[in-house]
Amino acid sequence: MKKILLTILIIGMTAIDSLAQLTEEQISQKVDSVMQTMTLTDKVGEMTQLAIDMVSTPGAEPDELNEESLRNVLLNYRVGSILNVAxxxxxxxxxHSVIRQIQDMAIDEKPTGIPVIYGIDSVHGANYTMGSTLFPQQIGMAATWNTDLIREGSRISAYETRASWIPWNFSPVLDIGRNPEWPRFWETFGEDVHLASKMGEAMVEGFQGDDVSSPYRVAATAKHFLGYSLPASGHDRTVAWIPDIQLREHILPPFEAVFDAGVHTVMINSGEVNGIPVHANEEILTGLLRDELGFKGIAVSDWADIIYLHDRHKITKDYKESIKVAINAGVDMSMVPLDLEFPRLLKELVEEGEVPMSRINESVERILRVKFLLGLFDQAYHPDIDYSKFASNEHQQASYQTAVESITLLKNEAEILPLSKEANVLVTGPTAHSLIYLNGGWSRTWQGDDPQYDTPGKKTILDAIRDEIGENNVNYAEGTSIDEEIDIDVVVQAARESDVAVIAIGEATYTEMPGDLSDMHLPEAQRELVKQVAATGTPIVLVMVEGRPRIINDIVPEADGIVMAYLPAHEGGRAIADILFGDQNPSGHLPFTYPSDSNDIVPYDHNYTDEVGPLGFNPEWEFGTGLSYTSYDYSNLTVSKATFGADDELEISVDITNSGEMAGKDVVQLYVSDLVASITPPVKRLRGFEKVNLEPGETQTVRFSITADDLAFVGRDNEWITEEGEFKIQIEDLEQNIIFQK
Known part of the structure; x- marks a missing residue:
């Protein structure tokens, strides 16, 4: 059988053909050729994705797979995909040992010879490979406002993931970060649709390149389709209530952007939207994803989410009915992940006529297409490829630069920053001397909370400050853990003997349900640490190491300087120290609005009605905020036409001048406001941005181009519309009004 299959596959191809040269028609022909050799058992196996635990020997070393289990999974059940780490x-x-064992058995012994597609969550570097380059988490990437950095970092992540012989990456997260209570907030690109779309597009381009079959690229995954990040409770995997207008205007665009960029797979939202589990929602998975948006790739479930249709959501009577509902709704591959019931029950459902064979064929064709695009049929892994740049200085420097450009200066009273390298500095706080807090979740382990897997030689904030100014100039006391006091009295005494206190506050590492919050305030122990140091009169610089904004309204007045570090990963300690002491000029800008209180979560692009009342819109810091050690002046806002129409492009330009004494980077942000609309419009929306590097005294002209589509909104009929009327163009404090006429 295998020899017949291989003969079919090479018909019409020469030895020098590359998949990048194949047309969709040629790919379809190859998929059809393989489909003709497949039994129903083969097909339901292709739709099955199991965790590596299912083929591992419990308690054994990672590369010691259980041959009997592997043989059962691959040869008896014909499983087409494996994921994760044990x-x-x-x-x-x-x-390499794991992938070689799996692929050799699949190719040499499975009747069809179809290779396995292995998937992993390389969400900020090849984070499940020891020693790999870790990048800042996505929320920090967004804070750079630099798509070139994100594209390059994703290319490096693809390189190091493929160096692990893994071709499929479950990234990026395209969920919009508009509810900071949600524990996966830091996995998003923040609250703005335009910023998230541009960042997601750059990430997919970096992962997949022009030819995803390259041994240095991976297939990307747009997740989690659709509406996962807005649970009403703020808790993970719970119900979101999303009106159609909001879904189309705020939730869908980042996914559309990466579909246009050619992303090959999507992962489905684990939660519910408007009371319907998305894994059971044919309107979303078929009507929207396939019929309306034309997506051709694999739709894979999230972890155990088909099982959960019965166990959690209670919409089916048993596992078998859950499979029927999910597959008929449009799921192509089930991340099972820990049983072999799925392929058995799915086969029964087909034989009983409950799942049509056409749905099975549709899904298998999509899976095989991606396997062909990845070049897995040609070479499932690459033992002869040189991956000598793995964790190289070049890659580490890219991570460092991303961390530097993400770090956001939020307060700098009396220009306390940058600090003098001659100062006597107290370093304290729970995140000051920990790599796991810099890295966050999905770092060597799922929760990222085990320091035994830290990469040797990487610097904590304390380490980096000691390197910066010398150990003799640094006093250190921990002060508190994340939520308990330890030795605040020792810290207070040290503060009295120091010129300045750098207090590193923040969150424990977490992701998904373990990160659910009952209170958005920073833990009381940390706030008390800041207050007691402030009582000594010693100037304070807060460094916030956190994945989401924790409420700190009672300690903001106590701090002279505040730096938002997000989750900057392995090079974060060095980047933070270089910012604090002026070796680098901060250029990060908030990708979300930092609320001033728990009941004051309002995004920057809120409606005018959100400003009514005594509270109004009063965040701690607004989206887009970011200070610098230099100053920038904006002038000469110019718009090409005062009135423009549906077929016109409006050219907008502005001059930006570095009027300070230090080189720096600033983000030019273009906002548009619809002054009157048929539904209440937002006060403003980001419609363009560009990060520019300026020497002291230098002026650059930054240009944007917008069309009628950039003025559009989703109207009462849930369709995009651009209405005639007056709009305001705004860059910094410069404004100009325009008229749109159809």
């Missing part, structure tokens, strides 16, 4: 990151050698 507990913690593997070394490159261990990954």
């Amino acid at each position: 507990g913690h990151a593997y070394t490159l050698d261990e990954w």
